[in-house]
Amino acid sequence: MKATVGEAIPDWSLDRVSPERMRTAAAIFRDPNPIHWDPEFARERGLEGGRVVNQTPLNVAYVVNMLIAWAGSTCIRRLRLEFPAPVFDEDRVVAGGRVKTVSNERGIELAECDVWLDRDDGTRAVAGVALVALPESGPSDVAR
Amino acid sequence: MISKAEMQALVGHTFPGGSCEIEHWENFLLTEATGSEPLPDDLVHPIHLFHVPIAGVGTSIAELFSLAQADSDASVTIDYYDWEFATPLREGVRYSVTGGVTEHERKLVENGPTVDSLTFRIELFEEAGEFAARATFRWHFWRFER
Numbered sequence: 682m683k684a685t686v687g688e689a690i691p692d693w694s695l696d697r698v699s700p701e702r703m704r705t706a707a708a709i710f711r712d713p714n715p716i717h718w719d720p721e722f723a724r725e726r727g728l729e730g731g732r733v734v735n736q737t738p739l740n741v742a743y744v745v746n747m748l749i750a751w752a753g754s755t756c757i758r759r760l761r762l763e764f765p766a767p768v769f770d771e772d773r774v775v776a777g778g779r780v781k782t783v784s785n786e787r788g789i790e791l792a793e794c795d796v797w798l799d800r801d802d803g804t805r806a807v808a809g810v811a812l813v814a815l816p817e818s819g820p821s822d823v824a825r
Numbered sequence: 826m827i828s829k830a831e832m833q834a835l836v837g838h839t840f841p842g843g844s845c846e847i848e849h850w851e852n853f854l855l856t857e858a859t860g861s862e863p864l865p866d867d868l869v870h871p872i873h874l875f876h877v878p879i880a881g882v883g884t885s886i887a888e889l890f891s892l893a894q895a896d897s898d899a900s901v902t903i904d905y906y907d908w909e910f911a912t913p914l915r916e917g918v919r920y921s922v923t924g925g926v927t928e929h930e931r932k933l934v935e936n937g938p939t940v941d942s943l944t945f946r947i948e949l950f951e952e953a954g955e956f957a958a959r960a961t962f963r964w965h966f967w968r969f970e971r
Contacts, residue, residue: 690964693896694896702856702857702858702859702860705854705857705858706855706858707857709851709855709858709876710875710876710886710887711856711876711880711885711887711888711899712876712886713886713887714886714898714899714901715898715899716898716899722899726899734883737903737906738872738875738906739858739872740870740874741872741906741908742858742859742861742870742871743859743860745871745872746859746860746861747872749861749864752869754864754865754866754913755868755913755932757871757908757910758909758910759908759909759910759963760871760906760907760908761906761907761908762905762906762907763904763905763907764904770831789884809905
């Protein structure tokens with residue numbers, strides 16, 4: 682698999698951020714923050730409709746899923762991400778990216794990529810840089 | 826409110842350390858929660874580099890909140906994550922885990938809250954001692970009381 686500077690990574694989208702999945706994640710993370718699983722708490726905090734806030738690692742995971750769909754399950758070497766805005770339940774999100782540089786390190790092709798996650802209203806929720814190892818052929822598996 | 830000196834004293838704090846093993850059920854459920862199909866060959870979804878290092882090093886999110894004397898569970902926000910993988914993580918592999926607090930910064934917002942930012946760094950090693958992965962993350966602890 683070859684990448685070129687400026688190449689767009691195919692988008693990965695999730696049509697509905699699900700509060701049920703947030704609860705699963707909260708239990709596995711042992712995350713005590715009720716903003717992720719208690720609509721009443723979210724309402725008291727001024728979040729319209731009691732919409733709960735998606736866990737940041739799940740937002741990271743959508744970016745990961747985009748990269749895996751592009752370059753395979755073992756492609757990720759490094760991710761450095763910031764989080765300018767939250768994602769809420771019922772949001773539609775789209776992960777995207779673009780190749781910044783391509784290099785070769787001990788025979789492995791590496792692509793440094795700008796990556797992001799946008800809410801459907803255009804708000805950027807995740808922004809950062811990923812270092813991706815490119816497989817010799819295309820990805821052997823796909824994260825849908 | 827906890828003093829700046831008390832927060833600064835957390836730099837250099839090391840967690841007990843320990844080991845961890847990611848089980849199939851956990852990988853399956855959390856991967857599904859990301860909207861992805863399970864990965865092949867016992868590969869662990871990289872999202873596990875959020876909570877596995879925290880648990881493996883012998884602490885928890887709640888304990889990290891407590892360590893920094895967070896005002897409440899909802900008063901903590903995330904600045905950044907920096908995840909490095911020397912090798913993909915896999916189910917059923919035991920990793921040894923070490924880490925601690927590496928940096929602190931306090932900022933005062935005029936007529937607003939104080940924010941303490943703590944950086945944590947936790948590393949995973951394979952049984953033979955080979956470096957496997959590193960999670961570096963900075964959390965903001967917002968203080969609304971003067």
